Amino acid sequence: MTTGSTGTATTDSNGEHVTEEQVAMASVGSNWAGNLAYGARDVAAPSSVDELAELLQGAGPFRPLGTRHAFNEIADTTGTLVSTANLPEIVEIDADRRTVRVSAAIRYGDLAPRLASAGWALANLASLPHISVAGAVATGTHGSGDKVGSLASAVAGLELIDTDGRRHELRRGDPDFDGAVVSLGALGVVTEVELDIEPAFxxxxxxxxxxxxxxxxxxxxxxxxxxxxxxxxxxxxxxxxxxxxxxxxxxxxxxxxxxxxxxxxxxxxxxxxxxxxxxxxxxxxxxxxxxxxxxxxxxxxxxxxxxxxxxxxxxxxxxxxxxxxxxxxxxxxxxxxxxxxxxxxxxxxxxxxxxxxxxxxxxxxxxxxxxxxxxxxxxxxxxxxxxxxxxxxxxxxxMPGERMPQLYPRWHDFAALRGRFDPRGALRNPFLERLGL
Ligand SMILES: Cc1cc2nc3c(=O)[nH]c(=O)nc-3n(C[C@H](O)[C@H](O)[C@H](O)COP(=O)(O)OP(=O)(O)OC[C@H]3O[C@@H](n4cnc5c(N)ncnc54)[C@H](O)[C@@H]3O)c2cc1C
CATH class of the missing domain: 3.30.70.2520 (Alpha-Beta Plaits)
Structure with a gap:
């Protein structure tokens, strides 16, 4: 596991070589826009799902972290930022089911050319390819198109680890699925996402x-x-x-x-x-x-x-x-x-x-x-x-949190889902509290 709060070292705590990108990821640092210095104590980037599950069983507070492109404190915590960037990279195309299973931290810009070279496409992308799949999906990130849904709407399944270290595999059609995709990072740490694909165009x-x-x-x-x-x-x-x-x-x-x-x-x-x-x-x-x-x-x-x-x-x-x-x-x-x-x-x-x-x-x-x-x-x-x-x-x-139940008819169902997946409240932060979650 790579952890740390600041620093530019090129070896990690085990004396192993780490790239500049890994060092940046391991630093608490700030968001992409630089308008938010995260208030976290440290960053954890487990290199296996078992290690991640073990970490999450601890006290917290935790927040999952993607590529840091959110402009507000949604990803912040006073505890540990949990990155999945060191989990093994996965890109598995299932041509029959027309899906691709990917590791949560992969950026659309890295996934897309690999899909294209195999003859496949995603229906849409956001204005920038620099963002992680799990981070984009968690906030309902979208591109444009009258007939094309948000990037989250392309999710056919996902796997996440909750704060008891339990692994959940959710597929489209499962009772909790529609609540678990645009999750605000409030249900657990997503490790893998399955996305709909179509022939390249x-x-x-x-x-x-x-x-x-x-x-x-x-x-x-x-x-x-x-x-x-x-x-x-x-x-x-x-x-x-x-x-x-x-x-x-x-x-x-x-x-x-x-x-x-x-x-x-x-x-x-x-x-x-x-x-x-x-x-x-x-x-x-x-x-x-x-x-x-x-x-x-x-x-x-x-x-x-x-x-x-x-x-x-x-x-x-x-x-x-x-x-x-x-x-x-x-x-x-x-x-x-x-x-x-x-x-x-x-x-x-x-x-x-x-x-x-x-x-x-x-x-x-x-x-x-x-x-x-x-x-x-x-x-x-x-x-x-x-x-x-x-x-x-x-x-x-x-906007105040009181407005949310009027805007989202399933708001209270999501609050209940959050309570079930994170009963200890280890993923709560001031952003979620402001929303009443
Ligand atoms: C220049 C720029 C252009 C943008 N363009 C668009 C656009 O075209 N369309 C649009 O809709 N948005 C756009 N955005 C907003 C951006 O897409 C979102 O903020 C998105 O959430 C960023 O993803 P990220 O990987 O950086 O996530 P982060 O900022 O790191 O995290 C965002 C949320 O995702 C959660 N999260 C991250 N990883 C995981 C995980 N593994 N498991 C569970 N939760 C996780 C975090 O906890 C947090 O709640 C843009 C942002 C920038 C900076």
Whole structure:
């Protein structure tokens, strides 16, 4: 087992050589955005499931840790951060069942090319490939697509170890499964995830510029259905114009005519950043994993100096919710790098932001001015409240826990599930307590 709180040593406590990546993982350190220094005492990275089970039977508190991309304290603890990155790597494709079984810590960016080289694909990816499968799934991370669910909706099964060291194998259709996928890391440490796969496909990505807000809101469905995966980006510099529309078209699907002005050179969604960081555009077809994320694995995603929030509203309220946000454009503009609007298909996962309804995600990549952002969030949340907006679990939000049972019909069932899997409360942290869990 590798443990430690700080340090840059190249040997571990047993005198064995460790890579720089392993050292970084073993340090308590901070999250990717650097806005949160974890309050944990140490990091544990067991190298076998038995070792993990033994660790979890101890007192705690613990929190599972992925690739540290969450912007809030969801993964934090005063005790031990538990990483699964040292567990043996697994990528096992089952062609008959159309699934792949993977180790929890694998990053989508490492998994995807391996799947592709075997002729397979995942239905969707987030904007960045740098995140771990278990960490993404635990927060309901999603990409975009009217007919494509969140990354969590592709989970067909998972294996986790609870805080009594018991191993649970949950499969789609099992009674606890729908509660256990988007888990907020509150049920145990996931060790393996089984994901749905489909035959590999190609995607061509094209950016369009300078859309009229009124025209888009007049028929939002017409815009979001222009491709397999569609994103709108705006910096709110103008309350009348949306800066960019990204359309990712599957080459095995019928192509739609897009009635907007096509960009003539590659674009980054954020002003002033080189398009070199982004996946290829200008309609050049390429492998699914090289087009579905906006950002390339070997470059910093997004801006790097940023914070994020996102609220997902049921599709039927999306245009009205966006109008409400537009009414705050003057307040948003000084705080923001960019807003992204995406769609997510409905699922049945209890804590998913698309539970029971197709959803539209209204995302904010803020400048790194956390006090000002957090002072503004209650205003934004109040504007979105009439539309049943659900917060992204891995991003900044200030909504009180009392609101959650109204937003998530299975909230109390999840609270009961958490109590069953973690009766000692060893995985609880201030984030979960704020939510009433
Ligand atoms: C630049 C950037 C772009 C992003 N783009 C998107 C996007 O396109 N779409 C979107 O929806 N989100 C996006 N996010 C948010 C991000 O996907 C989520 O915060 C995600 O949870 C990060 O995964 P992680 O592996 O870094 O998890 P961490 O931040 O390490 O942990 C997040 C949660 O997962 C839990 N967890 C981690 N590993 C395990 C495990 N093995 N078992 C049980 N629980 C576990 C943790 O306890 C914690 O609750 C983005 C974030 C960044 C920084």
């Amino acid at each position: 190609e995607v061509a990505q094209t950016v369009y510029e300078g859309l009229d807000w009124n025209e888009v809101l007049g028929d939002l469905d017409a815009v979001t259905s222009l491709g397999y995966s569609v994103s709108l980006f705006t910096s709110w510099r103008s309350a009348d114009r949306i800066d960019q529309l990204w359309v990712k078209h599957r080459t095995d699907h019928e192509e739609r005519d897009v009635p907007f002005v096509r960009a003539t050179r590659p674009r980054h969604p954020l002003e002033g950043i080189s398009a070199e960081h982004t996946t290829e555009q200008l309609g050049v077809a390429g492998a699914w994993f090289d087009r579905l994320p906006h950002f390339r694995l070997d470059f910093t995603p997004s801006n790097g100096e940023e914070l994020q929030s996102e609220y997902l509203v049921p599709r039927e309220h999306a245009a009205a919710a966006l109008e409400a946000v537009r009414g705050l454009a003057d307040r948003i503009a000084p705080l923001i790098h960019v807003t992204e609007i995406r769609t997510v298909a409905a699922d049945e996962l209890w804590l998913s932001s698309a539970y029971g309804t197709g959803a539209v995600g209204i995302h904010f990549t803020w400048r790194p001015v956390q006090p000002a952002v957090e002072a503004f969030l209650p205003t934004l949340e109040a504007a979105l409240e009439p539309f049943g907006a659900r917060p992204h679990w891995g991003k900044l939000f200030t």
